[in-house]
Amino acid sequence: MKIVLNGEQREVRAEILSDLLVECGYSGRVATAVNEDFVPSGLRLAHRLADGDRIEVVAPMQGG
Incomplete structure (x- = not known):
């Protein structure tokens, strides 16, 4: 399946978000x-x- 992950096109096998x-x-x-x-x-x-x-995936960041 073709998706866009964090702005980049990808070909993946997964059909469920997890x-x-x-x-x-x-x-x-x-x-x-x-x-x-x-x-x-x-x-x-x-x-x-x-x-x-x-799909957008974001991880928390420390610092500031």
């Missing part, structure tokens, strides 16, 4: 949005992806 995070190597605490809609961590296991979805 699987996509694993496939792309994300671990720890991250925030996720699909097509500009926030997806809480508790709903990622049930959130199905579709071809062309735009």
Whole structure:
């Protein structure tokens, strides 16, 4: 399936958001949005992806 992940087009096998995070190597605490809609961590296991979805993954940063 073709998606856009953090602004870059990618070809992925995952069809569920939680699987996509694993496939792309994300671990720890991250925030996720699909097509500009926030997806809480508790709903990622049930959130199905579709071809062309735009996914944003953001990790918290320390400092300032």
